[in-house]
Amino acid sequence: MKNLNQKWIYLLVLSLIWGSSFILIKKSLGGYTALQVGGLRIVFASVLLFILGFKSLKTLSKKDWKWITIAGLCSSFFPPFFFALAQTEISSGITSILNSVTPLLTTLVGLAFFGLFLKGRQVLGVLIGLFGAVVLIVAGMENNVDQNYWYALFVIISVVGYAFNINIIKKYLSHLTSLAVTTASFGVAFLPALIILVYSGVFQQFVGNSAMHEAVWYIMALAFLGTALANILFNKLIKLSSPVFAASVTYLIPLVAVSWGFLDGENISVLQLLGGLIILFGVWLLNRKRQ
Template sequence: MKSIDQKWGYLIVLSLIWGSSFILIKKSLLGFTPIQVGGLRILFASVLLFLLGFKSLKTLARADWKWVVIAGLSSSFFPPFFFALAQTEISSGVTSILNSIVPLFTTLVGIALFGLALKGRQVLGVFIGLLGTVVLIAAGMESNVNQNYWYSLFIVFSALGYAFNINIVKKYLSHLTPLAVTTASFGVAFIPALIILLYSGVFNQFVQNTAMQQAVWYLLALALLGTALANILFNKLIKLSSPVFAASVTYLIPLVAVLFGFLDGERISLIQLFGGLIILLGVWLVNRRKQ
């Protein structure tokens, strides 16, 4: 019972943290380019994680690093850049909604490559949650006709990366602490992100750029809370629960993100709220236990 309560607690906290990340990306883009937002997000998060978890890297065996590299690139390196690029054309609320396909991808990747077995009720829950996502996307497209939805492909590729990461961590890295897994993953992403930042010129521009100096606080919150802390909590959630349950956090994130977007002037409709209720039904079905 305690582990059940804990995993729901982690799910709710992560929904709040990651749900606010999309508006933080939006505010960060007011001062930085998408490439700079992605790179600095990785850089700031990595520094904090190295301070907290550098000693935990000793617990990794040589065989673990193969999976850490794959997981790190798929979840810690590419998505920060992809999400920032997507939000140059798509609103923060709609971006978070598109991210809800993670549980579906997690299920499909888990079945195809990792031997994941699901009950019929869980599969039904995944597809009901996906239906709610489709409703939200359709409503978003109707109310935001000027947005370029080709940029949604960046979110699709990110979701696929998260799906690989979740299954890898659950099957091959669950013997490690969440801090060790998170620190190692960002260790993989750190060097290429730093090289990209050096070529972007952000360190030379920052001193004289007022917009960057104002936006950096949003970026710090995004990196330290929405990236470093959230990934530690998420890896803990994967360890406590099933891959599908962990991925279902992306069904709750849009509810928080759309609310923040609304408070920031983005449009929200009753149809979007209805889609959110369908998503909640899907989450409940995926995680309901028989009495």
């Protein structure tokens, strides 16, 4: 019962944090390029994690580092860049909605590569949640016809990376602490992200640029809360629950993100609200226990 309550608390907290990340990316892009936003997000988060979790790296074996490297590239390196790139052409609310296919892809990757087994009720929950996401996507496209949805591919690639990351952590890294896994994953991403930042010229451009000075606070919030803290909590959630339950956080994220988008002037329709309710039902069905 304790684990049951804890995993729902983690799920809701993560929904609020990650749901707010999309509006933070949008605000960050007001002063920086997509590559700069992604790079700074990784570097800032890595510095905080190194301070908090450097000692925990001693617990990793050589075999662990093999899986950490794969998981780190899949979840900690490419997605921060790809989500920022996607939001240069797609609204924050729509990007978060596209992200909600994570449970389905986590399930498919788990079934194909990691020996995952699902009950019929769980499969139905995943499909209902996916249907709700499709309703939200269609509604978003109708409300925002001027957006370039080819950039949605950046989100889908990131989601595939998340799906592998979740299954790898559950199967091969569950013996490590959440802090160790998160710190090591960003340790893998830190150096290439720093190289990209140097190449982008962000440090030279920052001096005397008021837009960058204002936007850097959004990036810091994104890095410290939406990246470092959120990943620690998420890795803890994976250990407490199943890969599918952990991935279902992405079904709740759009509800928060679309709300933030609405407050920031993005369009929201009744059809989008309906899609959100369908998603909530899918999450409930996915995780409901038989009496």
